[in-house]
Amino acid sequence: MTFLDSVTPTAGSTPSGTAPLTTTLGKALTAGLRRAMQDDDRVVLLGEDVGALGGVFRITEGLQSEFGTQRVVDTPLAESAIIGTAIGLAIRGYRPVCEIQFDGFIYPAFDQIVSQLAKMRARSGGRVTLPVVIRVPVGGGIGAVEHHSESNEAYFAHTAGLRVVSCADPGDAYRLIRAAIASDDPVIFYEPKRRYWDKGAVDLDAAPASLDRARVLRHGRDVTLVAHGPTVKTALAAAEAAAEDGFSVGVVDLRTLSPLDMDTLKQCAQTTGRMVVVHEASTFLGIGAEIAAAITEACFHMLEAPLLRVGSYNLPYPPAKVEDDFLPGVDRVLDAIDRALKF
Amino acid sequence: MSLARRLDHEALALQRQGELGLWLPCWGQEAAQVGSVSALQDTDYVFPSYREHAAALVRGISPTELLTQWRGATHAGWDPKNYNFHFYSLVLGTQTLHATGYAMGAVLDGGDQVVAAYFGDGAASQGDVSEAFNWAAAQNLPVLFFCQNNQWAISTPTSLQYRTPVHERAAGFGVRSFYVDGNDALAVHAVTTEAADIVRRGEGPALVEAVTFRMAGHSTSDDPTKYRAPEELAAWEAKDPVKRLRTLLEATARTRRGSPPSRRRSKSSDWRCDAPAGPSKPPSSTISSIRRTRIRTAS
Structure with missing residues (x-):
């Protein structure tokens, strides 16, 4: 079990994995993605370098070897296409989870997100839902180069038809990513990249969080x-x-x-x-x-x-x-x- | 094809009477559309652009369903699942990526479904179309790209649009391509059948570029006399796809002269009655669950 290998059990926890574990926000997201993929075989991951490498932040690490190259897809380097094909997969009945490598790389996909993803449910009179999650490592504070430290949430929060979620700590990140994947609405899911390595308690049995509540x-x-x-x-x-x-x-x-x-x-x-x-x-x-x-x-x-x-x-x-x-x-x-x- | 031609006339009249806000005629492109979509199986899924009325009629979408969107009552007049025909995409080229993603799902599900993406010579300049060619080729997906080259992107001719024709461009992406007279319904059907067979066999995406002509304006708001010479229109009127097919059918005595026009007239009077009777306000189901949540939490 890759997840258990990568986390430190808290004192007194049992090997069954039911007690809270202490791990990083990044690994909590990995665990949330794994759980969602185990629970629903319509969940597929798309993104640049998300396969063998596990993404530049390693959030999808180990998932391709566990779920195969058809469910964890290394895509061409084309953000508009990542979102556009995710829309097609969702029309087909899948629940795609896309990774945009860095916040500043989401703009080529802006049209697919704002004009297509956000609007299709309303356009179709509710006949077509698009359960697409777009994961975005966001913000500064890691000494990155230009275009790698942006906070662009207001663009998407301003767009009707999208949910915009921002996670803050490992335990809540695990619950929120699962809720985002379970949502029938498209979700922009922000991950605070300077907090990826912060540790906290994660309850693997916790229910998905509400996407409506602070x-x-x-x-x-x-x-x-x-x-x-x-x-x-x-x-x-x-x-x-x-x-x-x-x-x-x-x-x-x-x-x-x-x-x-x-x-x-x-x-x-x-x-x-x-x-x-x-x-x-x-x-x-x-x-x-x-x-x-x-x-x-x-x-x-x-x-x-x-x-x-x-x-x-x-x-x-x-x-x-x-x-x-x-x-x-x-x-x-x-x-x-x-x-x-x-x- | 005759039905689509008649629908264009009726829709133009309805727009001029104020019953429709806009109409985008497919006049002149009927052979490209009917010849290609009839070469697909009913289970193949189609992602149209916004001018594919003739193809939609072949799939069983009613004229009333087609008119509703342009009456301003809805953004999409039909349920795509009922016809395996998605609703129209108004931002050009975006649907080629949706088709590519849908094809990824088709591969995951197994089977031999073909996913067709319709677009035009103008949309081919969009980055999304190039990304779709590249992605579909890289992943060997069952996408059939169907490009209707109608010579004009509103007022911009293909000579200002690109240097390399779309069917030649496809080769650079690793997409098999075909080039066909889009005003010859039988030729379009034969070529699309061949291209679809390649795609269905799992040999990767293919593209058909059908050369045709948009005989009317881009839309009911357009004035093609401002940018197009009358000689050009006259030259293409001589190649009118409906007349060509009728001539062929009459010559081979496979149709009875006179019956199609009378049937068309009775249908068009139905459309005239149905369109104004259609909904004038969107149904409440267009409001997504997000909006409902906002209403609840804001109270």
């Missing part, structure tokens, strides 16, 4: 931090630091960027009266801007301060040597918490 990871009374993907860890660290200064700061992991779980966000905004949204993407017309507008419309009289956004700057992603100054870190989040509290 997670409250930490309850707070003074300020709510809203984050997704790679910035969830940043937000948790900032909340911990604020606690040392005597402030009670909650953290919400959005998990799903489309649809947004407005119920959970409204509850948190009403509880704390102050909210700060943290994401790697530019704040200009980003997910944070939408949340700020929607919460202001829904909870205006409950707010103690305007919603603040912490993100990167409205600039092309910089060379790796300066990305630490570009990405929103704990200090910028703490600064926003201070500004919200002082308003």
Whole structure:
């Protein structure tokens, strides 16, 4: 069993694999893909170098040898074709899971995603569903070259007909990838590449997650931090630091960027009266801007301060040597918490 | 072919009366479409572009189903599974990749199904079409590419579109190709039958380029007199595929003169009645589960 070979059982776990295991986010995704392929032989994987190599991040490692070259397909280097053929496979009745090698390589497939994948269910009056998952390693922080560190979730969240999911930790990544594959709607599935090697508990028997619900990871009374993907860890660290200064700061992991779980966000905004949204993407017309507008419309009289956004700057992603100054870190989040509290 | 020609006339009239928002006539391309689709088996799956009305009629899709989309009541007038004929693709060339992926599924499922992708000389300039040629060849997939070269991409002639003809280009991708007079229904049928046999035998994808002519405008909004010389149209009218086939059939005495027109007239009056009676609003099922979720969570 390849998965058990690649993970470290937590203390006290049994060899049966039913107890939670400690493993990386990357390996949790591998386990989720394997489980989905075992459960449903209509699940097929497509992507550049996903076969023998296991993908450039090794997320599909071992799956081709286990499930064969027809279910784990090394494709030509053509992103529009990866999505276009996945649409054809889905029309045929398969559940394709595509890997786009890096966030910045998804743009050649933009038309197939936005004009075809997102719209076909509505076009067909519900007669044709396209259960396609597009996995995208996303964001910066790994010292990569140009076009390998983008945060482009707003393009797809803006497109009706797509679900957009962003995973943050190993246990939830395992549950979310299985839910994404089980969904009859197309899903853009973001994987935070600088968190691929972070370890956490994974319950292999956990049910697939909801694709409609955010997670409250930490309850707070003074300020709510809203984050997704790679910035969830940043937000948790900032909340911990604020606690040392005597402030009670909650953290919400959005998990799903489309649809947004407005119920959970409204509850948190009403509880704390102050909210700060943290994401790697530019704040200009980003997910944070939408949340700020929607919460202001829904909870205006409950707010103690305007919603603040912490993100990167409205600039092309910089060379790796300066990305630490570009990405929103704990200090910028703490600064926003201070500004919200002082308003 | 006569039915498709008549449908084009009726749809033009309905558009001019305000009953249709738009119509894209296949006038002049009937032999290419009927000759090719009738060479396929009913179980073969077809991914059309948006002008394949004659092919759709052969597959049993009704004129009313075809007109509904252009009336603005739906984006797709029929259930593809009922006819093994997908609904129209309006972004050119995208459907060639859908056909390629569908063919991957056909291989996984076993059997000898052929998946046909219809497109035109203009769409052949799209990257998706080149990607589909390459992918289908690399994976040896059962895709039959059918290119109707109707000489014009709206107002841009093939001379401005490419240097290498589509059937020659296919060879560079490893796709077997055929070149046929698209206004000769029997020739198209014979060539497509041969190409489909190659694909069905598992010998990889094949392409047929059928040379034809779009005798009307690109759409009911177009004015071909602004870019096309009357002599060109006259030259192709002399090669009208419906007239050619009729001449052949009459010469071989396999049809009774006079009966097809009267049948056409009775059908076209049905379409005139059906089209305005069709739905004027989309059905509620067009709203996906995502939208329903949003409504629920936003309340």
